[in-house]
Amino acid sequence: GRGRFDVLNIDVSWTSEFAAGGWIRPLPRDRFPLDTFLPGVVDTATYDGLLYAVPYVTNAGLLLYRADVLDAEGVAPPRTWAELERAAKTLAPAHGLDGYAGQFLPYEGLxxxxxxxxxxxxxxxxxxxxxxxxxxxxxxxxxxxxxxxGVRDGWIPQEALTYKEEESKQAFQDGGLLFLRNWPYAYVAASAEGSAVAGKVGAVPLPGPDGPGTSVLGGSNLAVAAHARHPDSAARLIAYLTSEPVQRQVLTRGALPPVRAALYDDPGLVRRFPYLPTLRESVLAAAPRPKSPRYDQVSLVVQAVVRDAMTGRQTPESAVRRLARELAAVSAR
Structure with missing residues (x-):
């Protein structure tokens, strides 16, 4: 109920919760150049048909891989789960590596x-x-x-069940993994001077059962607080922070994916950040996290149930049935 903050920088998964709670105010679409943003990212800023925020940073998961290992074996980067599993089972141990990791500790990453x-x-x-x-x-x-x-058969190492973004990035950066699902910043870190795998890293969209898969959209949105004392100034600040010059700095100084579509085709930026075309492809094919005004509870349920499936305490079939029951209970509150 206070007006201390005018602009809130919120995770994309919070838009529905903040809007439903009355903590942020609707924004006029015509005040922001939404048509210059990557298609799809604006959906993370809407709730119940209204615009409640403006995308500031986007993100999509990528599959990082050891290009030197795959090149030496004459194997293309995986486009399907079967190709990923086969390489993680056979090539990784042959080169003294673990197969595949993501963010599997029970938290938002899972x-x-x-x-x-x-x-x-x-x-x-x-x-x-x-x-x-x-x-x-x-x-x-x-x-x-x-x-x-993956955990049962060993091509996802047990250690990966303790990984968040940083731990998984470090395992790949130190030369311990063949494949890693992470955000683009991990590519930048792994390719930087001092990394054990600098010059040996590639990136492709996440694989799926029969071809490229679907990433979850990450990033953050800028919203005006419901009790903002300066709502017009707040909206002007948001327009500035999402302008092309500032969005360029989001990438070049922060190594974060901008929301302006044109930056992904900029030849100079592509030379400096060679993963940009892959990231653009991944963002365009990505989907928001489950929208819910009770998102925190939804996420806790997903974490707990999937953790039990990955540690073998439940079969995937029983885990999905339990997930449906517990999510129904959350939605009914």
Whole structure:
């Protein structure tokens, strides 16, 4: 109820919760050049048909890989789960590496990795702004089964069950992994001077069952607080922070993916950040996290259930049924 802050920089997954809670105010679409943004990112800033924020930074997961190892073996970067699994099982141990890791500690990162697996298989988790549970599907069983099978068969190392973004990045950067799912900043770090794998890193979109998969959209949005004392100035500040010159600095000085589409085709930026075309492809194919005004509770449920599936305490089939029940209970509150 206070007006101390005018502009809030919120995670893309918080838009629905903040809007439903009355903590941020709707914004006029015509005040911002939304048509210059990457298609899809604006969806993370809407709730119930209204614009409640403006995208500031976007993100999509990439599959980083050891290009030197794949080149030496004459193997192309994986486009499917089967190709990823085969290389992680055979090539990785032959080169003294672990196969594949993501962010599998029970926190928001595990929710993201699980959602990507379900989305990549063609499924969803929630519909109708969180009012409908859609996770009980063959696709969800396939996606969660992919992650559980990796741990069971050993091509996802047990250590990966403790990884967040930084731990997984470091494992890859230190030369311990063949494949890593992470955000683009991990590519920048792994390619930097002093990294054990500098000059040996490639990036492709996340694989899926039959071809390229679907990433979850990351990033943050800028919103005007419901009780802002200077709402007009706040909107002007947001317009400035999402302008092309500032968005360029978001990338060049912060190594964060901008929301302005034209920057992904800038030859100078592509030379400096060679993963930009792949990232653009991944962002365009990405999907928001499940929208819900109770998103924090939704995420906690997903983390707990998927963790039990990955550690073998539940089968993927029973985990999906439990996930559907617990998400229905959250939605009914």
């Amino acid at each position: 929710t993201v990795n699980a959602a990507e697996a379900v989305y990549s298989a063609g499924g969803t988790i929630l519909g109708d702004e969180g009012e409908r549970v859609t996770v009980d599907s063959r696709a969800a069983r396939e996606g969660i089964g992919f992650l559980a099978r």
